[in-house]
Amino acid sequence: MQQLTVRAVHDCIDRFAPFISAEGYDNVGLLVGCWDQPVTRILCALDVTEATVQEARELGAELIVSHHPLMFHGRKRLIQGDPEADTLKALMINDISLISAHTNWDQSVLSGSASVAHDLGIGDLQQDGYLFTGELLSPANAEQVKQLIEEKIAAPVRMYGDQNLLITTMSFGGGAFGEGYRAAQAAGAQAYLTGEIRHHEIIDAVARGMVIYDAGHYASEAPMIPRLIAYLKEGLTDFTPFTICESAHLPFTGALK
Ligand SMILES: [Zn+2]
Incomplete structure (x- = not known):
């Protein structure tokens, strides 16, 4: 049985909703992390905030799969106190990878x-x-x-x-x-x-x-997340076992759903 890695999750999404089909202005695929990182737990969310990263950390998830990307508009600076920069820092220091499936997923039948x-x-x-x-x-x-x-x-x-x-x-x-x-x-x-x-x-x-x-x-858009989870569960059965769940946080307040 093959070890589940960030790359395997990426490729599984790519087979169904090719990242190449995303809009030119978009930012999709592996955005933060390491291709070869072994994965045992995945957290899925529509949006990634510091609360989402904290949730992944508490769950022991090595990978977040989100719909909306970080660095959507590109950025040239990572300054502490900027919410997105702080989220990126939290991902990096906790060794959590991030894959985003945005406009490529929007064009799929699980959008x-x-x-x-x-x-x-x-x-x-x-x-x-x-x-x-x-x-x-x-x-x-x-x-x-x-x-x-x-x-x-x-x-x-x-x-x-x-x-x-x-x-x-x-x-x-x-x-x-x-x-x-x-x-x-x-x-x-x-x-x-x-x-x-x-x-x-x-x-x-x-x-x-x-x-x-x-x-x-x-x-x-939130109803896509349970479908994304079901798709990954079914598509990654040849790999080492993993758990996958939906983020329990709302993106605006960080409050539980
Ligand atoms: Zn959206």
Whole structure:
């Protein structure tokens, strides 16, 4: 049985959601650490903060797999007191590696968008880049769909548009893909669920007869993490045993979920 290493985890993700497919502006793959580091415990999280690193340290995890990368905008300085620099320092001094699977994962069928759609029981899901569109199991009005979303993702949702509009087809573009509403309408959706959308985009979308659901960036993507964990568990069965779990912290407050 082969020793599980950081490289093996990286390559497992790469087979499903090739890192080469990430956007040019993105920062994905092994961002901190050592390719040959043996791995016995993995912590998965949407975001990496100092609290996440502390959690990994307490768990004895040698590797964090995150969705959002560190050093997204690149950086030329690591100065103490800067939150991201302090997080990078904590990773380094604790010998914890970091792999991030961001826009490459967003284009996979286990993306946050696809995961939320599955949790809502959306059938016949069609993919167009980052956008996933499908049919509601039972058509309902926009207000009823909002309640269903809030129940499934356990987070408050802002709704814009006609609350009585009948929704049969719905598109999902989680995270910061607010501008996806146009492609959603072109795909036949009456409603679009995203995680961040600009005011003028909401005005335009509603004027075009759409309903917009803004679930917040975190809640619109967090459902991908259990799927990422399940994928890695299944994909790494040929390697030495390991444990893998989801971070128990919310990124904003560091509070437990
Ligand atoms: Zn995101």
